[in-house]
Amino acid sequence: MAVLEVLPFSDEHVAGAGRLLAARHARQRQAEPLLAPAFEDATRAAEEVVAVWALPHASGSAALRDEELVGYLIGAPREVDVWGENVWVPEAGHAVEEAEDARDLYALAAARWYEEGRRRHYVLTPASDSRLVEAWFRLGFGQQQAHGVREVAEGSVDLPEGFVIREPREADVEALLAVDLALPTHQRGSPVFSEQPLPTEDAIREEWHSTLAGNEEKILIGFKNGQPVACWSVVAAELSYHYKGLMRPEQASYLAFASTVPEARGSGIGVALTQASLAAAARDGYAAMVTDWRVTNLLASRFWPKRGFRTAFLRLARSIP
Numbered sequence: 001m002a003v004l005e006v007l008p009f010s011d012e013h014v015a016g017a018g019r020l021l022a023a024r025h026a027r028q029r030q031a032e033p034l035l036a037p038a039f040e041d042a043t044r045a046a047e048e049v050v051a052v053w054a055l056p057h058a059s060g061s062a063a064l065r066d067e068e069l070v071g072y073l074i075g076a077p078r079e080v081d082v083w084g085e086n087v088w089v090p091e092a093g094h095a096v097e098e099a100e101d102a103r104d105l106y107a108l109a110a111a112r113w114y115e116e117g118r119r120r121h122y123v124l125t126p127a128s129d130s131r132l133v134e135a136w137f138r139l140g141f142g143q144q145q146a147h148g149v150r151e152v153a154e155g156s157v158d159l160p161e162g163f164v165i166r167e168p169r170e171a172d173v174e175a176l177l178a179v180d181l182a183l184p185t186h187q188r189g190s191p192v193f194s195e196q197p198l199p200t201e202d203a204i205r206e207e208w209h210s211t212l213a214g215n216e217e218k219i220l221i222g223f224k225n226g227q228p229v230a231c232w233s234v235v236a237a238e239l240s241y242h243y244k245g246l247m248r249p250e251q252a253s254y255l256a257f258a259s260t261v262p263e264a265r266g267s268g269i270g271v272a273l274t275q276a277s278l279a280a281a282a283r284d285g286y287a288a289m290v291t292d293w294r295v296t297n298l299l300a301s302r303f304w305p306k307r308g309f310r311t312a313f314l315r316l317a318r319s320i321p
Contacts, residue, residue: 002065004101006108009060009074014053016069017062018046020095024126025246031128032312034149034249034288048092048245052076060093061108063101071096073105077118082196086120087113091246091313094123099131106139119320124247127311141316146301147242147292148309149249152281160268164223165276172221172228173208179221179231180204183259192296217256218280222269229264232273233257234281234289243290247313253281255291265299274307 009017022045029035039045052058052074060074073094075087096102110121123141125132159165168176180199187194199207211217216239222230237243237252255277260270281289291309293300305311 004070004104005064006061006104007064008108009053009062009072011053013062013069013072014046014049015042017049017072017074017095018042018044020069020072020097021045021049021092021246023097024095024129028126028128028312031126032149032310034151035246035312036248036250039246045092045246049074051245052090052093059109059112061105063096063105070098071101071105073102073109075109075113075121083122084120085116085118086122087118089121089123091124094125096132099129099135102132102135103139114320121318121320123316124313125316127314133314133316136316139318140320141318143295143314144317145292145315146295146304146311147247147290147313147315148304149252149288149290149312150308150310152253152278152286152289154279154282155275157272157275157279158268159272162224163229163267163269163272165220165269165272166223168208168212168219168221168228168231170209170212173205173212175228176208176221176231177201177204179228179259179261180208182261183257186262186299187294187297191298192294194294218277218284220273220276220280222260222264222273224264224267224269229267230260230269230273231257232270232277234277236286237290242292247290249288249290251285251287253284253286253289255289258291270303271307 019042022040022042026040055076058074058076062069063071075089077086078088123136184198216235218234220232221228233256234253235256237248237254240254243254293304295301
């Protein structure tokens with residue numbers, strides 16, 4: 001095999017990167033056909049590469065054999081106040097012919113990121129490519145987030161006895177504060193240890209009033225004895241910055257929020273709300289639903305696959321001391 005040459009990514013590599021990304025997406029769609037077929041086209045895939053390369057402070061690397069591009073890697077920072085000094089390799093930010101080459105690409109790109117003081121690195125990678133995921137693991141990365149997808153369909157709702165599901169009203173806002181706080185509070189505990197600060201009650205109230213005044217979200221609340229105990233929210237997937245390009249199926253909805261107070265967990269209300277949300281999405285003309293969860297959230301990482309969500313992408317993370 002010819003010697004691998006790794007050099008900084010530049011504009012001249014974009015077309016070849018589009019070819020590699022299109023091939024990667026075609027392989028991924030064999031495992032998850034709900035993903036959009038458009039990105040199997042090299043020209044369309046190259047547009048996604050251009051979008052990543054145009055991000056502020058983007059940098060990366062390119063790998064060649066016999067002067068032919070066989071891999072690329074591009075990363076760019078996101079909000080420091082949320083992610084620390086970071087670099088993200090988004091879903092269109094890397095593709096290789098040989099999984100092992102990802103390690104060489106990272107070695108060059110990460111040297112610059114490290115010198116810039118960006119010590120937290122994140123990668124969005126296809127979950128179906130086990131050899132590529134394993135290559136990232138051997139670079140010190142671990143799983144942080146899973147992005148799942150499934151079909152939507154109308155069906156029955158198995159509502160547990162004593163519970164009611166309906167849409168929220170302004171009069172419910174005060175009682176919904178505890179429901180909103182249940183998820184971020186759980187995420188701050190072990191073994192997730194999220195560093196995101198809890199929202200204030202005033203911020204939650206303001207968000208609820210704004211949400212109820214609009215019409216972009218389909219929100220369903222689970223009640224027991226007149227008290228809200230769970231909240232599920234669905235929006236069009238294109239409204240989420242998580243789901244764009246290669247990660248977003250056609251006609252996709254996004255289950256953006258799901259929270260249950262501790263005393264109602266295991267009651268079946270979350271299952272019923274998921275069934276009701278899928279049915280509502282089907283009636284609204286969606287063909288698919290996406291959602292995501294922290295893999296260290298033991299409840300979520302067991303709940304969502306049981307609800308039929310198949311992991312399509314993984315967010316991998318590495319923090320360098």
